[in-house]
Amino acid sequence: MVWLLWIFVVGGGLLMGVASVMSLASRGFDLVVAANALLYLGTAVYGAPRLLRLISNTMRKGAQ
């Protein structure tokens, strides 16, 4: 379950973050869309090292 949650946080964050940045680029600045970009990309950046740690820990346990 925790795997799925972190994959979702990183994947969903990237997807929505990139979509909001693309919207800002094509439609011009909007405060709520910019807040979306900050929030979603922020969660993706926060979650990425945790997901990587989870992957490396699982691989280490698998190798032992």
Place this chain on the structure above:
Amino acid sequence: MMDAHSVVEITVRGIHAFTVAAWLIFDFIVYWLHFKIKDARADLHERLERAHIMHAIDTVVAYIFIGTLPIGIALAWLTDTPLFSTGWLNWKHLMYGLIIVAAIVLIPVSGTALRNLEAMKKGAKNVDELNSQIERDMNRAMPWVFLIWVLIIAMTLISVFNLKCPYCHQPIFG
């Protein structure tokens, strides 16, 4: 006569609404269960039983929470609505993003009750410490749980008041 596209759209819209309603109801059940679980004077067997139920419901809630985004994106695609095209949708996405933040806060405290109660059942000596951990983590989670409720209700109201008729594509409450 409805065409196939309208049927699919209404079905996905219904699933989207149903999952969010289920999410909120399950959250209320978990909230109701937590009172007994954190009550150190209550019977351990009863607390553990409720913790197991709470854990099972929480797992379902997590799947619903994760599923809401892809279903919403599918609905946007079906209705030819770019993700960040309207003011109300932008606000809805922002609220969902805040729920993700709340979920990140709740991940580390979510398993404490079941873990500690299992330890007590196995005869752990530090019962007082384990009980205070349960109460501390549950109390710490509460403001985030209330925030999630407020955001889900706000998102639902925003969606309902911007609902469009699937045939004419005009806002129903416009």
